[in-house]
Amino acid sequence: MKYKLIAAALTLSLSACSSQSITAKASSVEPAQQVSLAASATSLQDQQNVITLKQIMADPDWFGRAPESWYWGDDSKTIFYRQKQLGNPLRDLYQLTPAQQASKDNGQLVSLAKQHQYDDKNAQVNSAGTHEIYIFKGNVYLKDLRSQVVKQVTRTSTKASQAMFLTNGDIAYRVGNSFYQHNLLNGQVIELATLVLADKKPAVKQPESYLAKEQHKLIDYIALQQRNNQLNVQQVENLQRENDTVADSRFYLGKDKRVRHAVLSPNGTKLIVSITDNKPSRAKTDIMPNYITSDGNIAAEKVRARVADNRKYNESLYVLDLVNSSKVPLSYDTLSGFDDDVLADVKKENYARLGKKYQSKKKPRNIHVLSMRQPIKWSADGTQVALMLEAWDNKTRWLTSVDFADASLTTQHKLHDDAWINWSFNEFGWLSKDGKNSLYYLSEESGYSHLYHKPLNGKARQLTSGNFEVSDITVSKHQDKFIFKANKKHPGIYEIYQVDLAKNFTALTDLGGMNNYQLSPDESKLLVEHSTLTMPPELYVKALDTNQAATRVTYTVSEQFLAMPWTAPNIVAIKSSHQAQPIYSKVYLPKNYDVTAEKNKAVMFSHGAGYLQNSHMGWSGYFREFMFHSMLVQQGYVVIDMDYRASKGYGRDWRTAIYRHMGSVEVEDMRDGVNWIIENANVDPKRIGTYGGSYGGFLTLMSMFTAPDLFASGSALRLVSDWAYYNHGYTSNILNTPEDDAIAYERSSPIYFAEGLEKPLLINAPMVDDNVFFEDSVRLVQRLIELEKQDFETAIYPVEPHGFVQPSSWLDEYRRIYKLFENTL
Structure with a gap:
């Protein structure tokens, strides 16, 4: 019955008239009628404060479109950022002047005609600080930083990359596997090197077969042609050696090879190149059927290799000397x-x-x-x-x-x-x-x-030490200071710091929450992306020469979002029963949780990615889950979200605790979390459910298969059931490879423990998932059928990739999860 009531609430429109408008209309009616209308207004306002699945699973544009790809302008005052367009995936570039920053104006749109002048986030500045060079839409641009005049250096359909200044004042860039030096004064373009993925063939082919050799021996004309060809080749070689205006810049790296890396030296004299075999790592059978296509046919999409199939590879390193045209292996x-x-x-x-x-x-x-x-x-x-x-x-x-x-x-x-x-x-x-x-x-x-x-x-x-993690390094112009991000104050708070070569350590921000940064070109300010548990990212400016607090400069979060009654979770350090470090966890508590007539029901959410931190104090990538948890709290649920062992932010030992045995120590931590909410949040141990996606889906399976007493029900989304089918880069780090370490794969893969399922399980599986293949769910379902398990259901999503896109799919998925918990808890 309760589920039906909430489903009905899903249709409530949040754009209904406000209580203020109702009160205004009531001013011309009788007092008794005013009381009645006021009561109606209060009732409607209460309904508007109800968090509904339909709202929170809608296109996230409704709560705001946060600044993306933000950066400083050349003047160290203007700010640029990209913002998603309303209702579609396109991004626009915005310019935010100092005056607009002070007036809470989100800036003006940069027209498409002018984007090449300002889209210079990754520009390289010359040593004199007078010019910068950058790539825009595959072409090279040069900007005079004093006059702001922009010159387009190349205009071709081929894509340039790796634009840079050389030490002699020229610029260089890469097009395909060719590197060019461009003199800006006289316009001359020099091909420094072209990497040829072929074997170098002899300039003059020598006779090899018996007949060919006889031909050269017996027919003078053939011998004469051979001699003339040899003379021509010799003349070209002599010319290249003695005339520096003529050169062959080709370097032959071998056939069936591909270039992995090629980086030119700033003086333009050398290239470091790495190459590997040009063989696909994926097998022909590594395909993903796509059933919903524009032409009505099934498309066999080529996807990544599985770790069980992925071949070992090696790269060969070379130093190419562009002055003497030599190639030396390393x-x-x-x-x-x-x-x-x-x-x-x-x-x-x-x-x-x-x-x-x-x-x-x-x-x-x-x-x-x-x-x-x-x-x-x-x-x-x-x-x-x-x-x-x-x-x-x-x-x-x-x-x-x-x-x-x-x-x-x-x-x-x-x-x-x-x-x-x-x-x-x-x-x-x-x-x-x-x-x-x-x-x-x-x-x-x-x-x-x-x-x-x-x-x-x-x-x-x-230069730094302590139980915290340092990342995102920026070096000062004088090469004597480092600016970086670190979680020094608390594992879940990331601030910006500075240290010099004498180890003098300084905190540059004190905002709390999650902070990312960029140093201004003149090194006087930081542009900071700041967020909190209940507030999506906005941009702030922090001056480094004062103690004044950072100033907020963007306001992109909607009033509708700000008016919603979100629940800010508590960050709790739960004592572990297995090791010294606590397990940092988000705990969402309903009102009067500790004085309810009966013990509370609860849900445990497990984040994905394995190596990811979610119990931090900033805005989470799991924003839908945050809103879902707030909805559950409104209905009396306790929710816990743990940074189990293997999560990011807590050091090397925490990260590697799952080596060769995924799904073991994490389930131990999940049990500690369950025990904590039972003891501290008045939770009924028989009314706890669990859910999660990707790695969280894997943990849902492992907990329900190997610790069936822990949860009353669970939902596994886009789940991993057999790690041998996942990718090489992630999986081989933790479990080695199936070839070398089958033991690790067997004790870490849920499909080997499916006989342990005793409680209701919901499997939600996207079908065009090129990350965790749909095959994982299919194989697990067949295994459960063969084990004669009946207490499980499967929902499939034919058009969804790993990260769902369509609001209708998000809504359907979470309606099913909610229904599972309502029916079982």
Whole structure:
């Protein structure tokens, strides 16, 4: 009955007339009628304060369109940001002047005709600070920072990238696999290098077969043609060698190869290139059927490889000298531990299970350039280069420089982790101070991500320390200070800080919540994206030369959202029964939760991604879930949302606690959370449900299959049922590969524990999910059928990817989740 009442409330229009308008109309009626109308107004206002599924699962445009891709203008005063258009996915560029910032004006739209003048977020400024260069829609633009005059350097249908200033004042850019140097004074364009993915063939083909050789021997005309061809080739080679206006800039890298990385030095003399085999990692069978298509046919979409199929790969590194046209390989043999058998213990365990004995031996590991933004960086003068390298087994990371004299890699820092190297916290770069080049980098070697500084031939110094994580590094112009984001005050509060080379540590913001930043070009201010638990992101400006609080400069959240009675969760540090660190959790409590006549019902939500933090104090990417939880609280539910072990924000040990056994320690933490709300929130232990999507769907399954006493019901959304079917990059970090560590996959995959299901389970599965395949749900359902389990239901969503898009799908999914909890709790 209660479900029917709430379903009826879903149709309530939030645009109904307000109580103020009703009161105004009542002024001309009799007093008795005024009382009646006033009562009606109060009743309607109460209805408007009811949070409904239809509202919270609607297109999120209703509560505001937050600033995106924000950045400072060249004058360090104007702000630019993108904003989603109302009702469609297109984004507009907005300009926010200082006057508009002070008047609570969200700025003016930058016309399409002028966007090329201002869309310069990732511009590079020359050493004199007079000009900047950037890419807009695949072409190169040059801006005079004093006059603000913009010059279009290229205008082609090919896409340029990697625009940069060279040390001689010229600019350079990349088009495809060709690199060009452009003299801005005389307009000359020089092709510095073209990377050719083919084998270099002899300029003059020599006879190979018996008949060909006889032809050259017996027929003078053929021999004459061969000689003339050889002379022509020799003349071209002599010309290229003796005339510097003629050159062959082609570098042959081999057929069936592809370029992974290619980075030009600032002096334009060298290229660092990494290549790998041009073979697909995915199998032909890695397809995703799409049943709802525009032509009515089933489309077999090509999707990612599964970790069980993904092949091991290696990258080859080269230094290309553009002055003498040489190509020199860089060997990994100089890297410490390059041939260690880091999986020896894992393989021994897996071999022993099969009755075999594993014999460990050294063997070169597959090594590649780490997948990150700018993994190859040159010093400003172009004399030094640093590369971040990683082993394919995910256990070792090397920050290296290149000894050009010996054509070898020099290890500047090695980070090894018996579990896995994090895909975050790998930032690094160069300092150029007092004519010397040195490196800075992040490392988790202390147990938390911290900042280090290292001279090339000296010992590294740790500049930050403590039980908090450092990220998002910006280096000052004078190369003596670092600005960064960190959760120093509290694991769930991220502020902006500064440290110098003398380790002087300063807090630059004190906003609470979640904060991201950009330093202004003149380094006088921070542009901060700030949010709280109940407030979506807005932009703020913080002056660095005063103690004044940051000033809010955008107002994009709707009045309708602000008027809603959202529940701000408490951030609770729940004591763990299994290790020293507490489990930080969001707890949503209804009014009078502790004095209810009967014990409360409760829901536990598990966030996705595994390595993700959701019990922080900023606006969550799970905003629909936040609103859903507020709705549940209005109806008397207690809700808990835990940062179980493996979540982000709590250091290396918390992150790697799931190594080789996903779904074990997390369920232990879930039990601690259940016990906490039973003891502290007056919750009935028999009236607790659980739900979550992606990794949260996986945890819903693992908790219900391996700890059936814990929850009365659960809903698993876009779930992982067998990790062997998930991708390589994420899964192999945590479970190695099925080839090496089948044990880890079997004890971490819910499908192996499906016989443990005893309580009602709802499976919600999108069908065009190219992240967690629909196949995961299909295989699990078949397994449950074969196990003769009957207390489960499945809902499919034919047009939805991993992250649902259509409001109708969101609404249907959460109506089913809500109905499950209402019927079972």
